[in-house]
Amino acid sequence: MRQFWWRLLLFIAAASVPIYWLHLAANAALGPDPGKVLVDNLGQGALALLLCSLAMTPLQRLSGWAGWISFRRQLGLWAFSYAVLHVSAYLYFLLGLDFGGLGIELVERPYIAVGAVGLLGLLALAATSTRWSMRKLGKRWKKLHRIVYPVLLIVLLHMLWVVRADAGRWALYAAAAAILLLMRLPPVVNWLVVVRQKKGRKA
């Protein structure tokens, strides 16, 4: 397995963050409304991990190290896992497990519906992340996994809708997303390759 130790390290890091948050919440260190903090943290964590997964290809192009790509699937699966935890925390802490209320929320609150669409997109990506799916889907796999870009935009819209008076943090995520999407434009891709080759020659 390529980069086994790095991947193990990534696994431990990504798994320990929610455990640490739960530990803080159990010890009343997240303030009087720990449920809300957990929902927010898990949602932002999912977005950050999604951005990280999208940073692997540009990093590989920039550095030439193929190791980056071997983290990509795990990062994507972690983004999905955080999103599932985010929804679970929302259902438990904010809706009080009132599933009847969930139907009303989905209909009446567009940002909840938008979030649900984003989650379905991540689910489709996670479900087809295995080698078996890659083989089975062949060319279509790449096409399917391009929905990560609309999913990213949907997730950003979902967060923008929730932001109340301060859009600063949202702007940071949106800027990171914009840079990562720009780095996929063909002229930029070519430029990245040129930059790396120049660096390679100098070295």
Next chain:
Amino acid sequence: MFIKVPRVDACHESQVTPEDIYLRRRQILHGITTSAAMSFIPRSSWGDGQRYSDVPSAAPPAWLKEKLLQARWETMPAGESLTPYRDATHYNNFYEFGPDKGDPARNAAAMVTEPWVVTVEGEVGRPGKYSVEDLFSPSQLEERIYRLRCVEAWSMVIPWLGFSLADLIRRLEPTSAAKYVRFETLARPEQMPGMRAGFSLIDWPYVEGLRMDEAMHPLSLMAVGMYGRVLPNQNGAPLRLVVPWKYGFKSIKSIVRISFVRNQPSTTWQRMAPQEYGFYANVNPHVSHPRWSQARERRLPGSLFSPNIRATLPFNGYAEQVSSLYAGMDLSRDY
């Protein structure tokens, strides 16, 4: 038709002393004479936060110290429990000090509250610049234990210390042209880091307002303290409004301007997002915020194991006292 409006401080049936206790009153009094005598001593230091446990002491200004000695204290309403002081002072919305709930507690210490000048202006007989002491020199300090329901669907129970807003308004002698009262929060960017942030959507200074009859309602309070002590800065020192039947954002903090005006003032959140926040902003479980339901609330503190979710009551449970103010109004339109 005879409409009985109970006084705010009227006794409820449940508060009546049981007869057997009443008949044994001398015996009971005799038994507690010594402890009663003792209790007069700490009473004078209640202003330092001794009435409530886990409340750090704070020296009140001299004028308030005197008023604290004669304050009318309230007993805990049945079926409620107080939010711990720590939570009420470290989980705040005060965007002048930052957007996160912990920012006000972290940053508000920099706000200078002494001296403090409140400008009174508009359709009023006694306009001018007042200190907080001037505004309330004849008033009796009262404790009011109120539920606080935030528009974000969380709530607390807080023991405020303050003065009746109606008394203040009467003393300021508004003219008959005054239909609304407009309040303004201090705007001092050098002491308020949230005002210096680049991405804030808020148009400073923060403005709130009440219709005159709402302002004159006996539940409306001008608070100068909480938990038996002066207000911490993050809770709106030295002077804030408390309107318990409205969402928390109506209860404007750190007031520097009171204007008596003819027309409904344009208030901060209403101006920013009129489809989300109305001028009235009465707590109403039947009218959802566009982004979340208002049918329930999280009574803080919650924990990992009990989110402490409960049903939200119309007018935050004060419907009996205030619903007549809105007779004939469509509260789903005037939200």
